[in-house]
Amino acid sequence: MYCLETSGLSHQFPGMGYALQDINLRVPQGAIYGFLGPNGAGKTTTLRLVLGLLRKQQGSIRFFGQSFQQQRSAILQKTGSLIESPSIYTHLTATENLEVWRKIYQSPKSRIDEVLRLTGLAHTGTRKAGRFSLGMKQRLGIAIAMLHAPSLLILDEPTNGLDPNGIIEIRELLKKLNKEQGLTILISSHLLPEIEKLATHVGIINNGRMLFQGRLQELNSYQQRSAMTKFDTGDAQQAAALLAAYHPVIESGQLLLPAGSAKHTAQINRELVQHGMDVYGIHTVQNDLESIFMQLINP
């Protein structure tokens, strides 16, 4: 079962084209789902729609197998979210902030210490939230989102503006919540390296359309499939003509062929040498995930 599933979700803001078109989000239970896309791709709009913060126009939204439209309040009781900046009272401590929200959520008092511990804020004592670092404020936002013990957490770019240390802290926190608390996490980001280090599943969105969705390994195997072998020869044009059957490409004067087995590479090398060509080097050029991401969003 999917924790969150949308079908044909589309959205249009007044006076502009579709901000989202046919988004079929599938967030499996227990996953850390990285929702990845450049600025303006439609991540926040999608997350606001699924949480009912924007009025849905087209498509359907289901959480835990239930229709959001019909079971909204039961679903929101099981879902925590942090969209854009956390709502924090800067003149209150972490505990006092949590107390405000605890009353709204009607969570047990003991939950405050639990979420403070989980988010690494137990030591903040009488310090006012206004004096917290940005990373601590984000963690307090996550603590608030966790107060009612949700089973799904939806976070919109929680590491935006954080320094590398703050990014690592949030990443480690989310991994811990996923592993130890069994929390399913949907996190949006425009930074692939961040998602790569954290997510089990990835959805890539650009210009309001989903370009890829699947396990992180599938994206990795896509990466392996697109690997090339580069042959350094004296004459790339001549080598390309000779190896036409292998679908060569010439890039910046270099001969590239789709990567194959070691035997396959040896065979190509032999053919070049047998035809009197000098081979100075053979290298595998693996597209990193960054370039795959760029290829997907700029085909």
Ligand SMILES: Nc1ncnc2c1ncn2[C@@H]1O[C@H](COP(=O)(O)OP(=O)(O)OP(=O)(O)O)[C@@H](O)[C@H]1O
């Ligand atoms: N309230 C609004 N009114 C009109 N257009 C909007 C509104 N909110 C978002 N948009 C437009 O919808 C598109 C998607 O924006 P959205 O904020 O969802 O993208 P995003 O992927 O979250 O990007 P970012 O990381 O910059 O927030 C953009 O073209 C944006 O300008």
